[in-house]
Amino acid sequence: MASYTITVNNKQHTVDVSPDTPLLWVLRDELNLVGTKFGCGIAQCGACTVLMNDNAIRSCSYPVSAVGVNKITTIEGLSDNGDHPVQQAWDEMDVPQCGYCQSGQVMAAVALLKRKPHPTDEDINAAMSNICRCGTYVRIRKAVHMAAEKTK
Amino acid sequence: MKQVPANISRRHFLKITSLAGGGVLFGFELLANVAPETAADAAPLFSPNAYLSIDPKGIVTLMAPNPEIGQGVKTSLPMLLAEELDVDWNKVVINQAAFDKDKYGNQSAGGSGAIKGRYEPIRKAGAVARMMLIAAAAQTWSVPESECSTENGFVIHAASGKKLSYGELATKSASMPVPENIKLKDPSAFKIIGKRIKNIDNRNILTGKPLFGIDTRREGMLFCMVSRPPAFGKKLKSFDDTEARKIPGVKNVVRTDTVVAVLATNTWAARKGRDALKVEWEDAGKLESTTEHIEAFKNLIQQKSEKPDRNDGDADKALSGAKKVIESVYEVPVLSHAPMEPINFFADVRDGKADLYGPTQVPGRARTDVAKALGIPEDNITLGLPRQGGGFGRKLRSDNVVEAAQISAVAKAPIQMLWTREDDMQGDFYRPNGMYRYRAAINNNNELDGWYLTAVALNGRAAAADNFPAGALANYRVDGQGLTSNIQTGPWRAPTHNAIGFAEQSFLDEIAHELKKDPIAFRLELLEKATTNPVGKVNYNVEKFKGVINQVRQMSNWDKKTPGRFKGFAAYYSFSTYVAEVAEVSIVNGKPKVHKVWAAVNCGQVVNLSGAENQVQGAIVDGLGHAMYTAITLDKGAVQQKNFNTYKMMRMQDAPLDVEVQFVATNEAPTGLGEPALPPIAAVVCNAIFAATGKRIRRLPFNEAFTAK
Numbered sequence: 001m002a003s004y005t006i007t008v009n010n011k012q013h014t015v016d017v018s019p020d021t022p023l024l025w026v027l028r029d030e031l032n033l034v035g036t037k038f039g040c041g042i043a044q045c046g047a048c049t050v051l052m053n054d055n056a057i058r059s060c061s062y063p064v065s066a067v068g069v070n071k072i073t074t075i076e077g078l079s080d081n082g083d084h085p086v087q088q089a090w091d092e093m094d095v096p097q098c099g100y101c102q103s104g105q106v107m108a109a110v111a112l113l114k115r116k117p118h119p120t121d122e123d124i125n126a127a128m129s130n131i132c133r134c135g136t137y138v139r140i141r142k143a144v145h146m147a148a149e150k151t152k
Numbered sequence: 153m154k155q156v157p158a159n160i161s162r163r164h165f166l167k168i169t170s171l172a173g174g175g176v177l178f179g180f181e182l183l184a185n186v187a188p189e190t191a192a193d194a195a196p197l198f199s200p201n202a203y204l205s206i207d208p209k210g211i212v213t214l215m216a217p218n219p220e221i222g223q224g225v226k227t228s229l230p231m232l233l234a235e236e237l238d239v240d241w242n243k244v245v246i247n248q249a250a251f252d253k254d255k256y257g258n259q260s261a262g263g264s265g266a267i268k269g270r271y272e273p274i275r276k277a278g279a280v281a282r283m284m285l286i287a288a289a290a291q292t293w294s295v296p297e298s299e300c301s302t303e304n305g306f307v308i309h310a311a312s313g314k315k316l317s318y319g320e321l322a323t324k325s326a327s328m329p330v331p332e333n334i335k336l337k338d339p340s341a342f343k344i345i346g347k348r349i350k351n352i353d354n355r356n357i358l359t360g361k362p363l364f365g366i367d368t369r370r371e372g373m374l375f376c377m378v379s380r381p382p383a384f385g386k387k388l389k390s391f392d393d394t395e396a397r398k399i400p401g402v403k404n405v406v407r408t409d410t411v412v413a414v415l416a417t418n419t420w421a422a423r424k425g426r427d428a429l430k431v432e433w434e435d436a437g438k439l440e441s442t443t444e445h446i447e448a449f450k451n452l453i454q455q456k457s458e459k460p461d462r463n464d465g466d467a468d469k470a471l472s473g474a475k476k477v478i479e480s481v482y483e484v485p486v487l488s489h490a491p492m493e494p495i496n497f498f499a500d501v502r503d504g505k506a507d508l509y510g511p512t513q514v515p516g517r518a519r520t521d522v523a524k525a526l527g528i529p530e531d532n533i534t535l536g537l538p539r540q541g542g543g544f545g546r547k548l549r550s551d552n553v554v555e556a557a558q559i560s561a562v563a564k565a566p567i568q569m570l571w572t573r574e575d576d577m578q579g580d581f582y583r584p585n586g587m588y589r590y591r592a593a594i595n596n597n598n599e600l601d602g603w604y605l606t607a608v609a610l611n612g613r614a615a616a617a618d619n620f621p622a623g624a625l626a627n628y629r630v631d632g633q634g635l636t637s638n639i640q641t642g643p644w645r646a647p648t649h650n651a652i653g654f655a656e657q658s659f660l661d662e663i664a665h666e667l668k669k670d671p672i673a674f675r676l677e678l679l680e681k682a683t684t685n686p687v688g689k690v691n692y693n694v695e696k697f698k699g700v701i702n703q704v705r706q707m708s709n710w711d712k713k714t715p716g717r718f719k720g721f722a723a724y725y726s727f728s729t730y731v732a733e734v735a736e737v738s739i740v741n742g743k744p745k746v747h748k749v750w751a752a753v754n755c756g757q758v759v760n761l762s763g764a765e766n767q768v769q770g771a772i773v774d775g776l777g778h779a780m781y782t783a784i785t786l787d788k789g790a791v792q793q794k795n796f797n798t799y800k801m802m803r804m805q806d807a808p809l810d811v812e813v814q815f816v817a818t819n820e821a822p823t824g825l826g827e828p829a830l831p832p833i834a835a836v837v838c839n840a841i842f843a844a845t846g847k848r849i850r851r852l853p854f855n856e857a858f859t860a861k
Contacts, residue, residue: 001400018400021420029375029418034367035360037541038419039492040573044796047492075360082359090358094350094762097770098222099357100364100492100541125805131796133492133542134222135773136766137807 006067008033009077015064023059023067024048027074035075035103039131046130049104049111050074056111056127075103078110086110089147097134105130109144118148198322200284200330202255203277204233210305210319212239215249217256217274218266219513220353221491221543222770223826224763225266227352229274231760235344236278236337238302239318246352251515251535259537261513262548262643264727264824267759271822276334283331288324289316339757339819348762353539363539365510368498368568374403374415376559376567377426380579381410383789384639387436388412395428404565405429408558415563419570437638439788442486442585445610448635449587452608453481457631461617464688465627467593470602474593478666482590482655483851485783486610487583487644488576488791488799493541495576497556500566501526506533506557507566511540511547518550522557544774545643549581574794581642582784584610588655592663593627600663600678602627605656609634611641613648619656620697620725623690624682639786645774646827649726653831654779654838654852657722661839662848671721671839672705692725696754699816700732703752707814708734717747720840722832727824730754730816733772733832735808737840743858744841746776746808749833754816755825761815764825769811771829777802779834781853 005014006023008031015030022041027033027050036059039047043058050059051073078084086109096102105128112119112127119127124144132140199205205213214233220226230246249256258269282302289307290297293314301308305318318325339345356363381387391412393405401421406413414425471477497510506526512518515535523530540547556569571579586609593602603625607614612634622628644650664674676698683694701723705711710719716738723732734750749772758764781800785792793799838849849857 017418018420018424021418025418025420029420032369033360034362034369037364037492038366038494038570040796042573042795042797045492045801075358078359082355087358091350091354094348094354094766096351096354096357097224097766098220098492098540098542099351099353100222102357103360106358121809128804131492131801131803133490133544133774133801135770135777135802135807137773137802137804138769138809138811139766140804141807141809 002065004064004067006064006072007069008072009074010071017064019063019065021064023050023062023064023072026064027059033074033076037100037104039101044131045101046108047101047104049107049130051107051111054111054114056108075106078106084110085150086113086143086147089143089150093139093143093146095136095139095143097136101130101132105132105140109147112144113148113151117151119144196323196326198281198284198325200281201277202252203274204237204281206281206318206322206325208319208322210317211245212237212243212305212318213245213247215247215256217249217270218259219261219515219537219540220248221261221513221540221547223261223266223543223767224351224760225261226539227349228267228760228763229270230352231344231349232271232274233278235342236275237282239305241344241349243305248537248539250537251519253516259515261543262545264729264826264828267822268728268824271757272336275336279334279336280331281325283334284325284328285318285321287328288321292316292321292324345759346757346761349760350762364493364541365498365538366493366496366541366570368509368538370498370500370566373498373566373568374417374563375419375422376413376415376569377419377422378555378559378569378571378575379412379426379429379431380575381433382578383439384786385435385437385439385789386433389432389434391432392430395430396425399425399428404563406559406562408555408562411555413559413563413569415565415567423572440637440639441787442785445585445635445637446483446587449608452633452635453587453589453606455606457606457633461615461630461632462622462688463629464622464625467602467604467627467629470593470595470627471591471604474602475596476594476666478592478594478663480590480659480662480850482588482658484586484651484654485852486585486639486785487778487782488580488784488793489544489546489644490576490799490801491540491542491544491546494573495552495571495579496569497552498566498568499556499560501557501561502564504528504532508533508553508557509536510538510553510556512537512550512553513543513545513547514550518553521550521554525554525558526561544645545647546580548643573796577794577799578791581640583644583650584613584641586610586614586651588652590655590659592659594667598667600667601625603629605630607632607652609651610637610639611635616648616652618689618691619652620682620692621660621678623686623688623692624678626687628687639789645771646726646830649724649827649831650775653722653724654834657724657832657835658838658848658850661720661722661835661842665842672701672710675701675723696730697723697725700730700752700754703814703816704732704734704750707752707812708736708750710734718840718844720836720838720843722835722839724828724832726828726831729823729825729828731829731832733829733836735833735836735840737837737844739844743855744837744844746837749808749811749836751811751813751829752816753813753829754818755828756818756820756822758815759822764815765813767825768813768829771827772811772833773802773807775830775833776808776837777806779837779852780806780855783853
């Protein structure tokens, strides 16, 4: 076991966990931030996507010991009132079916829009590699474009 | 261990919930603007049935009775209540009901049946309340009830201009007699049913609130991972937990009859402990492989069944006398359900009582099965329903509920059991693989007049024998067979239809091309025969079938040819719903690319237009993704695809840019919708691939037939 101080959603947290603990389980089990989801455990599905600084990472395969001073943002810390343009667009397009993958999808879209404020369909194909088992891709794509418009 | 503070801060709200049958409060945020408790909170509620209540301050609480697995019933069933109650949708509170058979009847999620089965009864539950509110107002004003009407949570007496809110009438309404003749709204007066209503949990989903079973946190709860058999045909012999117990955080290791469970203070410790177990498994049955199943299928489809599923005329004679016989064999693989939320369940079994909470499509069966497994009365078991991260049929089995309950019972502690994705891939009840041998007789007039399908699937459920073109052909026979196996199989979204839809609709396309007929015109011709000269039982409505076919033909501009783009078509009837689809594909770098899909759907009255469209789009993407890439193969009882790196799922880059959906405008009672758009899509796309390449796909997944240039 070891002690780590990590910055999550602009707050510092000190946790006492084993060094190989994936960030996902620190978020979910130690910090009670359960919006970040477990889907596969091998960085394939993206349900566990969070931001490290401005980049999307798959927290199920990112050990807490590697976080260091980098700033982590989870779905809970994306906005104060759930009104980030990506959250708004997801709601307006009524994207979710079961909803389980959507926090990861939202975080992946946020990272994409930080990098490319006006992504093309090809950019979306390349960046949005998260699995939605319900198949909401048509609406996700429209919501990413809508969020880009809102951010103008 | 940390505890999430209970998400309930108002006694008032608790009261509503307990009155309405327990459940977890997901609609809490909707109450954000409600003033703090006052004396009025102590006043009685108006609740003529378990589905709704109105408090004196006018808070309308609606219950969502069925499990929400992504099919949208947590939104659409309360919409039915709100419509007949005549309240402002934006002001209602919606709670998920816990399992309570006496109050809510059939609370399962399966067979695309919730809306179909509950459309009238739930509307009546709303209408009863509205009639009692009117009665209370009429009595207050001493006017006839017939002079009163309702609007958005008020009863109005137009002649005098009087108006009372439902909150003001709540207490008095509770003493009104329950009406016997319940009058439902005429569909022309609908304000909520048929409109685009957003998923009521959007906000909670998009801000990461604890909604799902996996998010459950309870006082003293231990996280649990299980060591399960590595193959079908293996069972637990013995285990050594010395190393597992050394992992910091591991608190206990217990075994049930079937599994070894590691309990820890966090998930990662449970996982490491589980992986550190030394478990010995022993053979308990045959260790079967997919290759052997396929060899057996090849043999079985050449055999005749003594008991055909359907036998009109004489298919053998039609085939032997045919000018030409078309014969094709189609094949589909085993599939896993792989809901995004891995299998889990919370269980607290102590002192002969069980408190259960988690994802299941069949809470009733789960409770019965747990009672049996633990030897306690069903009445000692409570079962709450969270939002669920997908179902697709996986959770029609109660194995996860029973397993969690057994572990908790042995450990005498509250636990949250969680499977890894690898556990799920090996522990599923799979969509059975199957093989379908079709023979079609073409007579001297160049007409299809004989059809003989020999179908076989693992553990049966091979054919849907009454499917079109049954009824349109003088000679039609289906022999369905099963190959008994110890590989667990079960219903997967649109069971049987998800396989036969591909085979049958591809074969019809083959025949159309053989006869040099347009695939749509050919279907319409056959449907005409089912009207003018029906043979045997015709279980579909010809006019509705034709309606969706003509609609999709128009939507997709079927007759217009675009250079480099190719269209395919199929239509399918299942769960009492008619769906016709067209896909447009091109060949990019030697591989098929699906650009757009059009779907015309007749599911009766659409309840939630946004949710309904989402279901159809999702079912099409789901069916297409599995048809493109996905297969499970077994080797000596072990599943070879362990996770999403080898069990490939549809992702954004391969999804169609658009799926355009139109619903037939009708006020007929709703039929199923979660499943019916899935069965045709594999054939739709494979038929388009044939149009593009001349290559007929007879085996899924179809990407195996293409290699990148």
